[in-house]
Amino acid sequence: MSKKNSKRSTKNTNFTAQTHAPMSQKLLLSEKEVAIILHRLACQLIEKHLDFSNTVLVGIQPRGVFLAERIKQLLEQEYQVPSIAFGYLDITFFRDDFRRTATPIEANSTKIDFLVENKKVIFIDDVLYTGRSIRSALTAIQSFGRPAEIELLVLIDRRFSRHLPIQPDYRGRQVDAINQEKVKVHWKEQDGEDAVYLVPTTTIQTTTTA
Amino acid sequence: MSELSVNHLLGIKYLQPEDIQLIFETADHFKEVINRPIKKVPSLRDITIANIFFENSTRTKLSFELAQKRLSADVISFSAAQSSVKKGETLIDTVNNILSMKVDMVVMRHSSPGAAHFLSQKVKASIINAGDGAHEHPTQALLDSYSIRERLGEVGGKKVVIVGDILHSRVALSNIYALQMQGAQVKVCGPKTLIPRYIESLGVQVEPNLRKALEWCDVANMLRVQNERMDVNYFPSTREYAQQYGVDKPLLDSLSKEIVIMHPGPINRGVEITSEVADSSQSVILNQVENGVAIRMAVIYLLASKIQS
Numbered sequence: 001m002s003k004k005n006s007k008r009s010t011k012n013t014n015f016t017a018q019t020h021a022p023m024s025q026k027l028l029l030s031e032k033e034v035a036i037i038l039h040r041l042a043c044q045l046i047e048k049h050l051d052f053s054n055t056v057l058v059g060i061q062p063r064g065v066f067l068a069e070r071i072k073q074l075l076e077q078e079y080q081v082p083s084i085a086f087g088y089l090d091i092t093f094f095r096d097d098f099r100r101t102a103t104p105i106e107a108n109s110t111k112i113d114f115l116v117e118n119k120k121v122i123f124i125d126d127v128l129y130t131g132r133s134i135r136s137a138l139t140a141i142q143s144f145g146r147p148a149e150i151e152l153l154v155l156i157d158r159r160f161s162r163h164l165p166i167q168p169d170y171r172g173r174q175v176d177a178i179n180q181e182k183v184k185v186h187w188k189e190q191d192g193e194d195a196v197y198l199v200p201t202t203t204i205q206t207t208t209t210a
Numbered sequence: 211m212s213e214l215s216v217n218h219l220l221g222i223k224y225l226q227p228e229d230i231q232l233i234f235e236t237a238d239h240f241k242e243v244i245n246r247p248i249k250k251v252p253s254l255r256d257i258t259i260a261n262i263f264f265e266n267s268t269r270t271k272l273s274f275e276l277a278q279k280r281l282s283a284d285v286i287s288f289s290a291a292q293s294s295v296k297k298g299e300t301l302i303d304t305v306n307n308i309l310s311m312k313v314d315m316v317v318m319r320h321s322s323p324g325a326a327h328f329l330s331q332k333v334k335a336s337i338i339n340a341g342d343g344a345h346e347h348p349t350q351a352l353l354d355s356y357s358i359r360e361r362l363g364e365v366g367g368k369k370v371v372i373v374g375d376i377l378h379s380r381v382a383l384s385n386i387y388a389l390q391m392q393g394a395q396v397k398v399c400g401p402k403t404l405i406p407r408y409i410e411s412l413g414v415q416v417e418p419n420l421r422k423a424l425e426w427c428d429v430a431n432m433l434r435v436q437n438e439r440m441d442v443n444y445f446p447s448t449r450e451y452a453q454q455y456g457v458d459k460p461l462l463d464s465l466s467k468e469i470v471i472m473h474p475g476p477i478n479r480g481v482e483i484t485s486e487v488a489d490s491s492q493s494v495i496l497n498q499v500e501n502g503v504a505i506r507m508a509v510i511y512l513l514a515s516k517i518q519s
Binding site (some may be wrong): 088092093094095098099103104105106107108109110115139140142143145160 | 211213236238239242243246247248249250251252253254256281424510514515516517518
């Protein structure tokens with residue numbers, strides 16, 4: 001495992017990755033790897049959902065929206081799937097840790113301008129960690145009707161970290177990370193590059209306060 | 211900023227401009243929520259709220275109750291008319307009795323100015339002022355500003371005239387504070403007897419002529435003539451008031467620009483505004499009512515997040 005990792009990091013020491021990454025970050029996925037995974041996920045979705053006539057994509061706010069947009073673009077542009085119903089869902093008011101976090105949680109917008117009644121819903125999020133966000137999303141989506149079924153697509157599946165019995169149906173990459181580490185997904189639209197890093201949480205704190 | 215600077219909503223004058231922004235942004239999310247097929251979120255399921263109304267209210271009480279229920283809070287409501295207050299119980303005793311039933315937040319309307327402020331110092335609960343005498347009615351001012359923001363894009367730089375009974379109006383005072391805090395200009399217009407004497411000290415100009423006031427403004431907030439608060443006659447007759455300070459369609463159409471008409475309700479049709487004006491496309495009166503629920507959800511949500519569990 002460690003051998004494989006070191007090989008990958010030497011292969012990917014390109015300039016973009018270095019300028020964005022402080023020393024302590026570990027690159028999990030490079031831009032090229034992210035691109036390959038996105039294509040694979042898109043193909044897996046087509047295999048199951050064919051023409052997407054009864055399927056809707058729902059990105060989970062805030063970070064799942066980027067991945068959902070990408071998947072939608074790929075499906076429409078590369079694989080000629082005609083327009084797909086697409087929305088994003090904010091779970092803030094459905095979270096189970098209201099008044100239990102040190103700082104208040106800021107809400108994001110929800111945009112679902114269709115009913116999900118009898119539709120196949122695909123939740124899309126960047127990282128699956130404890131599963132609590134998805135639990136909240138399962139409750140939140142009920143405000144828009146009773147879906148026929150709900151599936152989950154994630155880019156990164158953190159193993160051995162679940163608090164709830166929730167597993168993805170489509171996963172980009174499975175990652176073993178300890179609790180003191182955070183998986184950070186970067187997107188071109190927001191962070192200037194497509195990449196996934198493993199970051200020790202101590203460095204996150206120092207960079208955010210700096 | 212993601213947290214209010216206050217633990218109670220006692221009046222607009224205790225808020226910061228950033229607080230108002232935060233309430234508006236949160237209300238945007240709740241406005242989307244209340245337009246869903248299922249209009250309820252589970253955020254406040256471990257919060258209990260008491261609505262204590264020592265003064266009559268339909269709209270505000272309903273709006274607060276609906277906001278609380280949409281947030282899944284447990285709600286108890288009572289009106290003073292049926293309570294032990296009539297038997298001589300003091301305000302603090304009444305509220306402390308309610309709080310010993312494990313209530314986290316109190317929404318109160320009272321006829322005495324400063325009642326909410328007094329209560330916030332004496333009892334251990336988050337207090338929301340739903341109107342205290344002729345002092346403040348903060349949630350009404352917030353929903354008025356929010357409705358202006360929704361219709362005109364922003365509140366800053368806009369010209370707002372408040373027409374009518376300024377003297378007895380808590381809506382007027384809260385609105386003046388809120389509008390000025392957001393950078394709007396405010397004038398008041400009404401019979402001299404119903405304009406408080408030192409209103410200029412708030413930085414508000416008095417315009418006695420309704421037509422001139424309407425020509426100047428972007429938004430006209432038409433207050434209700436509060437007959438129940440008038441101990442003496444402040445103007446000769448309702449008909450004369452309507453002629454001088456009422457807005458009808460011909461007056462509205464004769465203005466050089468389209469202004470927005472607001473009214474905090476309940477309307478005396480034919481007095482402050484005619485039916486034609488109230489039901490016209492320039493009126494945002496029903497939007498104000500809808501926004502009231504979203505604004506109150508935002509205020510309750512933000513205050514509840516500061517209660518220690």
